[in-house]
Amino acid sequence: MVVTKESLIAKSIQLIRQNQSKTGAYLASPGFANYRYAWLRDGAFTAYAMNRVSQHESARRFYQWCDGVIQKHAGKAHHAIAYVRQHEGEVHWNDLFLHTRYTVEGDEVAGEWGSFQLDGYGTWLWGLAEHVRMSGEREWIQAFAPSIELTLDYLAACWRLPNFDCWEEAGDKLHPATLAALYAGIKAMEPHVPQRADECASLAAEIRQFVREKGVLGNRFVKSLGNPAVDASSLWIGLPFGLVCIDDPLLAGTVAQIERELLTGNGVHRYAADTYYGGGQWPLLTAWLGWYYVQVGRRKEAEELLVWIATKDQPAGLPEQVQEHLLAPEDYHRWLESEGPPAVPLLWSHAMFLVLADELGFV
Template sequence: MDLRERSIEIIKENQDASGAYIASPNFENYQYSWLRDGSFIAYAMDRVGEVDSADRFYRWVAQVIAAREEKVRDLIGRKQQGLPITPQEFLPTRYRLDGSDTNDNWANFQLDGYGTWLWGLAEHIKITGRKELLDRYQKGIALTVDYLLSFWTEPNYDCWEEYVDLVHPSTLACIAGGLERINQYLERADIGATVKAIKSYIKDHFVHNGHIVKANGFTGVDASLLWMAVPFRLFPLDDPVLKATVGRIERDLFKKQQGVHRYLQDTYYGGGAWILLTAWLGWYYLLERRVQEAIRIKEWIEAQANDRGELPEQVPINLNQESTYQNWVEKWGPIAQPLLWSHAMYLILVDELTTALTNR
């Protein structure tokens, strides 16, 4: 089975008519569309030539955000007046496929998806050459930018939907990366100043023993810190703090070189090895021209697909805490499979690897 072609097929099969990508079709709690997951999925589809699929997602997001103009302006106004805002009042991180709110108690205040959408849209415009999308989606873009400029310093849930009371460098990477990328078209001074402030804030507040930490209050790393290097390029690849951060991820979270774990204290389904994070490390290796290591990662990912060519969210090996694995199975069922984000990151890795091998 050609896993590349199967991955494209799975993503296309699970894109709603609205343009939204469902996170996982057979895992009850993931039958929604996340802006973070969806933006990386759309980017992967752009990379493999399925630009119509990506365009439909970006259009869906632009419409979803534009429809909440009154809410965004109200939130920004309350912030300026110093009024309290509870986490559930912010824009949600996931939506129903028709674009409506979920109205549940999910960990909804996450800013990373909004930054990632700006980054993905800018990449889509670059790949397709369709600069007219800047005008077509102007309202959604402007609202997202203003929302992020207003709230980037606020503690909010991380990309794993945890620790709402903390500030997370990987979230800041998504915000700064999205703002910086879209500002290549907007050329707004306030955006440029905020990006510069975020980069300084990370270096000033989240460096411990020479590397960036998962969040304030942590001394260890989170594999999502790879986003600092790729795709958001917050710091040069030869930056000593960035290199030390990746080195710590390799040492602590790339257990037995059998998949990358989220962070050492992770107990979700026991804290197994995540497909998408493993692909991310392979993506980073290719930037560093560590091609053979990237090839081994690709082969390991391919070995995790089931007989239907479906990749899971994570693989229950080298668990951080084995005792919690069965608890999650009993609570939510088996690990999500397929996870569209896993397939997307595999596609990106394959495309990057193909380019690297072609240019050798």
């Protein structure tokens, strides 16, 4: 069966809707045990994609779920804020902080995980502002005001603390892509919380300056402070989080390094030392690079990436990664034996396909 962009657009919307819980949470991947949960980060990007294809009701339900999660764990958030303020500097206690993944009912998931991740808390604020912009439903800002303000307090207290990156790794470091998510969320709330506008502007500017001073090597952004490698998630720093402009030389230098090290054919790897399932190519990152290409006028290349993604669709949907070119092939079978086949479908992959398709004007 030949997959067309039109059929995959329709399938992506359908899959996302089918895997949205009645609570509003999006299951990251219904067919992969560790991903049968909901992430604020993945979910916010999925809601953003649904807003872009005019599925505003779906996105709204997700943000209602986010609000419920923040309120359910408000006591823990307040405790973490107080603890960090009393113990200035690094805090090595993963479970002190809000988790990154939850059940669809908004409960924490038992077991060891890279739980302390801040990017999702910045991303849900950014995504909520995007929902308001695209849907016109401004009333939700006021309805979610306690959760918004608590999230801002939490990010203000914790942003300098090492935490796990978006790949749930390197919990002992600070990551420019994560900091960009915090910047975007705080900046996005500036016009919506006038009583804290100056505070938001000041904190966002501080984070931006920190990334530009500490998160750069030569003409590009680094994977993490202390790790000079390039990571495809660094695309987020410019798009959509806007810590730098799309034509900033640092972003251009980062993309050039991604193209040299992480782009194989038309598929994008996460980072050169990746061993997870052998370090395959990720459709969602390929879509991100295509998104950047559209923004800088490289439309033909963006269309080629969209077609490549469509060719990777399986009966169950788009996978998390494909194994056509592995960076660490010797590690693939180790993961296969311990965790089973790679996740498919991954809703985040479908979401980013929709973003790129809409960016190209196909939706």
